[in-house]
Amino acid sequence: MKDTDTGQPPFITLGNVAKRWSNGVTVLDGIRLEAARGDFISLIGPSGCGKSTLLRLLSGLTPISEGTVTIDGMAPVAAREIMSFIFQDATLLPWRTVQGNVELGLELAGNTTAAARREACEGLLRLVGLSDVAGHYPRQLSGGMKMRVSIARALATRPKLLLMDEPFGALDEMTRDFLNEEVLRLREVDRFTTFFVTHSVAEAVFLSTRILVMSAKPGRVAREIAVPFPFPRTSALRSAPEFLERVGEVSAALRTVKGAH
Amino acid sequence: MKKLLKEAAWPAAVFLAVLALWQGACTVFRIPPYVLPSPPQVFATVVERHANLVAAFRITAVEAVGGYLMSIVVGVLVALVFAQSPVVRRSLFPYTILLQTVPIVAVAPLILMWFKSGASSVMLVAFIICVFPIIANTTQGLISVPRNLVDLFAMANASRASQLLKLRLPHALPSLFVGLRISAGLSVIGAITGELFASSNAVGEGGLGYSITYANSQLQTDYLFALVITTSVMGCLFFFTVTGLEWLCLRHWHESAMKVDAD
Numbered sequence: 001m002k003d004t005d006t007g008q009p010p011f012i013t014l015g016n017v018a019k020r021w022s023n024g025v026t027v028l029d030g031i032r033l034e035a036a037r038g039d040f041i042s043l044i045g046p047s048g049c050g051k052s053t054l055l056r057l058l059s060g061l062t063p064i065s066e067g068t069v070t071i072d073g074m075a076p077v078a079a080r081e082i083m084s085f086i087f088q089d090a091t092l093l094p095w096r097t098v099q100g101n102v103e104l105g106l107e108l109a110g111n112t113t114a115a116a117r118r119e120a121c122e123g124l125l126r127l128v129g130l131s132d133v134a135g136h137y138p139r140q141l142s143g144g145m146k147m148r149v150s151i152a153r154a155l156a157t158r159p160k161l162l163l164m165d166e167p168f169g170a171l172d173e174m175t176r177d178f179l180n181e182e183v184l185r186l187r188e189v190d191r192f193t194t195f196f197v198t199h200s201v202a203e204a205v206f207l208s209t210r211i212l213v214m215s216a217k218p219g220r221v222a223r224e225i226a227v228p229f230p231f232p233r234t235s236a237l238r239s240a241p242e243f244l245e246r247v248g249e250v251s252a253a254l255r256t257v258k259g260a261h
Numbered sequence: 262m263k264k265l266l267k268e269a270a271w272p273a274a275v276f277l278a279v280l281a282l283w284q285g286a287c288t289v290f291r292i293p294p295y296v297l298p299s300p301p302q303v304f305a306t307v308v309e310r311h312a313n314l315v316a317a318f319r320i321t322a323v324e325a326v327g328g329y330l331m332s333i334v335v336g337v338l339v340a341l342v343f344a345q346s347p348v349v350r351r352s353l354f355p356y357t358i359l360l361q362t363v364p365i366v367a368v369a370p371l372i373l374m375w376f377k378s379g380a381s382s383v384m385l386v387a388f389i390i391c392v393f394p395i396i397a398n399t400t401q402g403l404i405s406v407p408r409n410l411v412d413l414f415a416m417a418n419a420s421r422a423s424q425l426l427k428l429r430l431p432h433a434l435p436s437l438f439v440g441l442r443i444s445a446g447l448s449v450i451g452a453i454t455g456e457l458f459a460s461s462n463a464v465g466e467g468g469l470g471y472s473i474t475y476a477n478s479q480l481q482t483d484y485l486f487a488l489v490i491t492t493s494v495m496g497c498l499f500f501f502t503v504t505g506l507e508w509l510c511l512r513h514w515h516e517s518a519m520k521v522d523a524d
Contacts, residue, residue, distance in 0.1 A: 059416060061415060061416070083416070084416065085412065087409045087413070088409075091409045091410055091413050093427075093431070095431045095513070095514045104427075107427075108414065108418070108427070109417065137513045139513075
């Protein structure tokens with residue numbers, strides 16, 4: 001999954017990044033990180049370790065206090081054109097149909113015709129299996145379906161970087177597993193790089209190429225665990241011994257981090 | 262349909278009971294008609310003078326709707342200004358509350374004295390009483406957009422204009438309708454109040470408010486009753502028109518539009 005041409009600078013670089021709130025609390029400190037194209041990086045750690053804040057720094061929604069963030073050679077705000085953010089809730093516009101919601105990103109970017117948007121989004125809805133509900137309104141959908149619409153909307157602009165802030169936390173386990181597989185399937189189509197915040201160890205191991213275990217107060221990367229399983233991954237992986245072994249390793253790392261406080 | 266009949270049965274029973282009590286009181290206590298006319302007398306007056314009632318209804322309706330529409334345009338514009346910055350909101354909001362708390366019956370004679378006594382002055386009274394609920398509710402809707410949605414638009418590098426048109430305004434629509442529903446009834450009250458003080462005969466003449474003072478001074482209590490009934494019919498008509506519009510606009514997405522008896 002690493003860049004083949006090693007002469008290139010890494011896709012994403014975080015150089016000694018720190019974030020302090022105005023009340024003096026240091027939420028993130030000394031974050032050094034490089035990500036290659038196609039990396040799927042999960043951030044996991046106790047609450048208050050700043051994993052969501054790290055996503056917001058990458059997106060430019062929260063300004064950095066110290067250090068540098070470079071995404072494809074750009075500062076975060078400039079790099080928004082090549083990234084999409086998926087929030088904890090589906091954040092759909094309730095007055096728009098599924099189709100209308102998926103078209104939103106392209107519409108706001110403003111460089112496409114209505115017909116082109118329609119066509120692009122119809123293809124995407126087919127891909128995520130939502131064609132049948134294209135004309136439905138969000139309130140008619142289940143939580144899992146809403147999240148799929150949210151994912152489709154994020155992918156409509158063909159982002160190179162996808163930031164996902166615990167998107168499946170509110171869903172039941174079956175739906176979550178299904179959506180995990182869905183995300184990996186979509187990733188096979190369009191090799192986006194992903195930062196994924198989660199509380200679920202199994203989810204992190206199933207999805208990621210790398211897992212960053214974070215510690216709190218201040219938030220740091222305590223440990224990095226590589227997940228070498230090849231893609232495409234299927235649900236069968238979840239019962240494989242090496243998968244369970246890796247889950248155990250991450251859980252142990254997480255316990256160590258939590259025990260430090 | 263059967264359900265609708267069942268729903269209507271109890272209110273209808275209450276209505277009949279009140280009519281019976283009213284008639285009973287008139288008969289038992291031998292109340293003279295100029296104090297309390299009996300239901301059949303009122304009914305007869307409504308039938309007999311329906312031409313006057315319709316004419317009065319028309320005049321007052323135009324004034325009420327005029328003031329109402331004005332309050333929608335001005336109210337939404339003011340709310341848009343308020344939504345731009347907390348400073349603007351904090352400095353001006355107390356005065357809009359003032360607008361609401363000064364009793365309209367105290368302000369109406371002033372307005373009719375300052376401006377030419379006419380239909381437009383009556384509209385102005387209706388406007389003053391209608392505009393506050395629209396400002397307050399629309400502002401609330403515009404500023405209460407969930408943070409994630411604002412972030413979503415920021416991530417798409419949306420302009421201020423498209424944030425307003427595609428996010429804030431649609432999000433404020435349910436709140437705007439709350440204001441519109443309150444003001445629909447108020448507009449009728451405003452128009453009637455304005456007419457009460459429009460002393461010139463040429464002005465409020467024929468309007469419901471003017472006719473009410475006239476009927477009162479002539480002790481035509483049965484006509485007074487007929488006018489009051491006409492007034493409340495107008496209020497209900499406005500209210501249900503707005504509720505219908507609300508349902509049309511919000512039926513797909515907003516909770517309150519799905520439950521008819523929400524409030």
